[in-house]
Amino acid sequence: MRIPPVTLLLVWFCCVPFAARADVYYVDGKKGSDSYDGRSPDAEHALATIQEAARRAGPGDVITVAEGVYEGPVELHIAGEPGRPITIQAASRKKNAVVITNAEPALRKGAVPWTLVDESLGLYRAPMARPTCRILYSGVDLQPYASLEALKAFVGLDGNPGPRHGYYYNEKEQMLYVRLHASGKYGSPNPADHLISAGPRTGGGSAGNNYDGPLFFNLGLRGNRPLHVVVDGFTFETPGYAGVYVDGSDVVVRNSWFLGCRAGVSGRRESADPSVTSNRVTVEFSDYSQYPAYDDMIELLELRKAGRVSVAEKKFPLFWWSRKGNGAGNNKTYETGICNLVGSDWIVRNNDIHDAFEGLSTWAIRWSKGLVVAHNRLERLVDNAVESEDHAFGMKIYGNYIFNVVEPFSWQPLGGEPWPGSVYIYDNVVQSDLALNQLITAVSDWTPGWFKAGASSQNWEAPWNSHMKDVSRDVVRAPGDGVVVFNNTVFFPGGEFLTRVQPPERKFENFRFVNNVSVAAGFSRQEEDLGGGIAFSHNAWAYAPEGGVRGQVFAGADGTVFSESSAAWIAAMSDNVEAILEGAPWKDLPGTGVPSAAAAFPGAAEIGTVGAGLNGRPWKMPETGPRE
Amino acid sequence: MKRAISSFIVLPLLLIGFGSLQGATLLDDAVAYWGFEGNLDGTHSINLADVSGTTTGMSPTIVPAFNPVSGIKAVNAGTQAVAFDGTNVLKSNSPSLRIGGAQTLWLRVNLGSIPAGTVAFMTRSRPVNSQRGISLQMTNGRLQGYLSADGTTYDTQLTSATSYALQASSWYDISMRFDPSNVLRIDLYDPMTGTLLDSMETTTNVPASISTSNSIGSGYFQVGSINNGGAGSSYLVPNGTLIESAAVWNSYLSDDQIRTLSAVPEPRSISMLMMGGASLAMILRLSRAR
Numbered sequence: 001m002r003i004p005p006v007t008l009l010l011v012w013f014c015c016v017p018f019a020a021r022a023d024v025y026y027v028d029g030k031k032g033s034d035s036y037d038g039r040s041p042d043a044e045h046a047l048a049t050i051q052e053a054a055r056r057a058g059p060g061d062v063i064t065v066a067e068g069v070y071e072g073p074v075e076l077h078i079a080g081e082p083g084r085p086i087t088i089q090a091a092s093r094k095k096n097a098v099v100i101t102n103a104e105p106a107l108r109k110g111a112v113p114w115t116l117v118d119e120s121l122g123l124y125r126a127p128m129a130r131p132t133c134r135i136l137y138s139g140v141d142l143q144p145y146a147s148l149e150a151l152k153a154f155v156g157l158d159g160n161p162g163p164r165h166g167y168y169y170n171e172k173e174q175m176l177y178v179r180l181h182a183s184g185k186y187g188s189p190n191p192a193d194h195l196i197s198a199g200p201r202t203g204g205g206s207a208g209n210n211y212d213g214p215l216f217f218n219l220g221l222r223g224n225r226p227l228h229v230v231v232d233g234f235t236f237e238t239p240g241y242a243g244v245y246v247d248g249s250d251v252v253v254r255n256s257w258f259l260g261c262r263a264g265v266s267g268r269r270e271s272a273d274p275s276v277t278s279n280r281v282t283v284e285f286s287d288y289s290q291y292p293a294y295d296d297m298i299e300l301l302e303l304r305k306a307g308r309v310s311v312a313e314k315k316f317p318l319f320w321w322s323r324k325g326n327g328a329g330n331n332k333t334y335e336t337g338i339c340n341l342v343g344s345d346w347i348v349r350n351n352d353i354h355d356a357f358e359g360l361s362t363w364a365i366r367w368s369k370g371l372v373v374a375h376n377r378l379e380r381l382v383d384n385a386v387e388s389e390d391h392a393f394g395m396k397i398y399g400n401y402i403f404n405v406v407e408p409f410s411w412q413p414l415g416g417e418p419w420p421g422s423v424y425i426y427d428n429v430v431q432s433d434l435a436l437n438q439l440i441t442a443v444s445d446w447t448p449g450w451f452k453a454g455a456s457s458q459n460w461e462a463p464w465n466s467h468m469k470d471v472s473r474d475v476v477r478a479p480g481d482g483v484v485v486f487n488n489t490v491f492f493p494g495g496e497f498l499t500r501v502q503p504p505e506r507k508f509e510n511f512r513f514v515n516n517v518s519v520a521a522g523f524s525r526q527e528e529d530l531g532g533g534i535a536f537s538h539n540a541w542a543y544a545p546e547g548g549v550r551g552q553v554f555a556g557a558d559g560t561v562f563s564e565s566s567a568a569w570i571a572a573m574s575d576n577v578e579a580i581l582e583g584a585p586w587k588d589l590p591g592t593g594v595p596s597a598a599a600a601f602p603g604a605a606e607i608g609t610v611g612a613g614l615n616g617r618p619w620k621m622p623e624t625g626p627r628e
Numbered sequence: 629m630k631r632a633i634s635s636f637i638v639l640p641l642l643l644i645g646f647g648s649l650q651g652a653t654l655l656d657d658a659v660a661y662w663g664f665e666g667n668l669d670g671t672h673s674i675n676l677a678d679v680s681g682t683t684t685g686m687s688p689t690i691v692p693a694f695n696p697v698s699g700i701k702a703v704n705a706g707t708q709a710v711a712f713d714g715t716n717v718l719k720s721n722s723p724s725l726r727i728g729g730a731q732t733l734w735l736r737v738n739l740g741s742i743p744a745g746t747v748a749f750m751t752r753s754r755p756v757n758s759q760r761g762i763s764l765q766m767t768n769g770r771l772q773g774y775l776s777a778d779g780t781t782y783d784t785q786l787t788s789a790t791s792y793a794l795q796a797s798s799w800y801d802i803s804m805r806f807d808p809s810n811v812l813r814i815d816l817y818d819p820m821t822g823t824l825l826d827s828m829e830t831t832t833n834v835p836a837s838i839s840t841s842n843s844i845g846s847g848y849f850q851v852g853s854i855n856n857g858g859a860g861s862s863y864l865v866p867n868g869t870l871i872e873s874a875a876v877w878n879s880y881l882s883d884d885q886i887r888t889l890s891a892v893p894e895p896r897s898i899s900m901l902m903m904g905g906a907s908l909a910m911i912l913r914l915s916r917a918r
Contacts, residue, residue, distance in 0.1 A: 073827070106823070
């Protein structure tokens with residue numbers, strides 16, 4: 001049947017007014033003007049600022065930002081609607097294509113001359129009016145030192161050595177001093193040869209991670225309400241703390257690069273009360289790095305091994321923790337991660353989180369509820385991939401690939417009750433190089449463990465834990481379903497399973513390790529440690545290198561200890577991880593159901609296999625990072 | 629053709645002037661704006677008086693001193709600034725400045741020194757017990773903001789131990805904005821470069837309004853100190869301080885408006901002028917060729 005044109009026209013007129021319209025506003029910082037209409041990307045129509053586009057955009061609209069450098073902070077008061085978010089997208093998702101930066105403008109443009117102060121040290125200085133908390137030279141992170149003398153000697157506040165490049169800012173003189181790496185491996189040691197990005201001061205609070213003004217962020221989504229905003233494809237550079245600050249809830253940040261960002265995405269505050277936190281935020285397919293934090297650690301370990309740096313006597317064995325705050329004070333600590341001040345129901349997935357101190361630290365997730373950390377690659381991290389302390393509730397960590405992270409998982413509360421839990425860790429693959437664990441052991445008289453756990457005495461004795469004075473110290477019971485670690489595959493040669501941070505007489509309760517594979521040198525550094533209350537069953541253990549004796553403890557009831565030579569295991573572990581998993585000797589081992597994890601994984605009660613790749617489903621390396 | 633030529637000339641000139649025009653409109657909208665161009669006159673007939681800050685009742689008035697100013701690159705920069713010797717302050721008892729709701733305080737200042745302790749830049753009202761309604765001040769070189777709804781306690785305290793430390797003999801544009809029940813915010817700009825040096829805000833305990841009663845203390849609005857009633861003023865700005873201009877709005881200015889007040893003309897405008905000139909030359913040459 002042929003429909004008359006008049007009818008079609010009528011239908012069109014009737015439908016169009018009710019259809020959801022999506023307008024596109026174009027921003028071009030180089031060619032645009034805020035007096036234009038913004039309806040085309042060309043120089044006659046594009047707007048000049050993201051702020052102006054945001055003022056015009058409504059629910060369902062899209063703001064497309066042309067390549068270029070946009071000076072932050074960019075502060076927006078916008079909100080979409082459920083199903084009709086406002087999308088702010090970069091015209092190109094390539095690294096450094098669309099940059100929002102809080103870097104000091106003149107320094108970044110190379111308009112400030114550098115003066116060579118000491119040629120023998122490679123020490124340069126340049127005037128800079130405002131304090132800073134992060135500096136990059138051509139994308140390479142410079143760690144702060146507490147004084148000019150400390151920078152000259154590369155020594156931290158605790159007397160231990162720091163990275164072989166760094167900066168010091170003299171606030172009184174308003175002078176920035178830098179020493180770039182003399183080896184040339186990060187380019188010229190002359191700062192004039194680099195793009196220098198010096199962010200503003202950091203945020204408030206002892207860790208500098210509390211929002212205290214717009215310099216805190218590159219892009220701020222303001223308004224403590226449901227925002228329904230999608231941020232896509234930007235490069236965020238040297239904010240006071242976070243690339244994106246989410247004042248409200250319901251935001252997605254994806255395909256973004258976080259360079260010199262203390263955190264990638266931050267909520268508004270931490271609280272046990274979800275009505276005052278930022279909730280339902282997703283961070284996905286992004287890249288977070290503090291490069292070269294890991295390489296700096298390796299360099300310090302190698303220097304120590306060669307006897308070329310000395311360490312402070314009788315101090316904490318982890319002398320390479322300069323970035324934790326030992327370099328220039330706790331409020332500049334690198335103990336941060338891709339997120340900060342996480343509220344309820346955040347999702348962190350498919351990201352590359354690498355070359356940093358932490359993946360997700362306690363400052364990020366202390367009061368998180370329902371956080372999902374899934375299908376990320378967490379690689380080359382100085383401390384932990386994911387911390388669950390102090391009070392995380394309902395955290396799920398699954399499907400991640402974790403490579404060369406010194407101690408991948410941590411359950412180490414310092415805030416007393418409520419202890420972290422439920423925490424579910426499953427279907428992850430952990431792989432570390434034998435050389436890494438052996439190097440750390442050789443130079444520090446300390447060996448990493450792939451699971452760090454325990455409640456130290458601080459939980460009762462620290463001044464902020466007065467609510468704990470009547471709580472028993474004998475047992476630490478994880479609440480809810482507890483800490484449930486199941487069906488992970490961990491290659492951790494030369495390392496231990498457990499780093500125990502509570503005294504042996506204090507028992508773990510409601511901790512379960514089921515169906516896991518652990519390839520490691522030993523159970524824990526404390527020879528008498530048998531897990532202290534942790535329930536083990538149906539796990540598989542192999543020694544690498546051989547020589548340990550407590551693998552059976554980890555294997556637990558109906559578990560398996562392999563007798564293959566450690567050389568074979570270590571050789572196998574250097575292979576492609578998916579190939580290893582495909583031909584794994586534990587493939588046919590019987591696993592068991594994990595009913596206590598049913599709230600996290602619906603098929604948990606019916607699990608019948610061991611290791612990552614649940615119930616015979618092949619484990620796949622996650623797809624991660626910004627997609628062009 | 630004539631019209632076309634006019635457009636080529638006028639457009640770049642308009643673009644150059646746009647920034648300053650924006651600023652001028654903004655200043656016109658202020659409750660009061662003081663340029664300190666050799667006098668203490670403000671817009672809308674709200675003038676300031678230069679008085680001794682150390683004497684009871686803040687009297688007598690004294691003859692203000694003005695210093696020449698040059699080199700500030702921001703638009704709206706004047707040629708003179710009112711000078712402070714460590715004893716004098718500027719005051720007004722205009723009811724128009726007793727604003728209870730949203731407001732913005734702004735000034736361009738160059739400090740003679742950075743003294744230990746507190747100095748006050750712009751304040752209003754002395755409620756009781758040395759408190760005040762609203763105060764933009766600096767302690768040990770770092771900016772601070774205070775609000776009190778009833779004069780008995782500070783409802784809102786905006787401070788930061790890590791904020792930008794001001795230096796002596798440098799020009800700064802400082803603003804403090806109050807959005808009732810929402811936020812108290814300070815922005816610090818460099819009027820030589822237009823760069824945002826610092827920005828801090830708090831949303832904690834921000835009151836719905838500030839008392840506008842002038843029965844609380846003297847009710848004076850002051851530039852350069854806070855009023856301490858019978859004992860005179862406290863927190864006087866130090867000797868050698870210059871204030872080039874100041875303003876008060878009875879609204880919460882937007883971020884863009886604050887930025888505009890410190891904006892330095894973009895080189896782009898100059899390049900467009902040159903482009904406009906080149907276009908004019910080309911058109912004239914074409915006209916002659918015909």
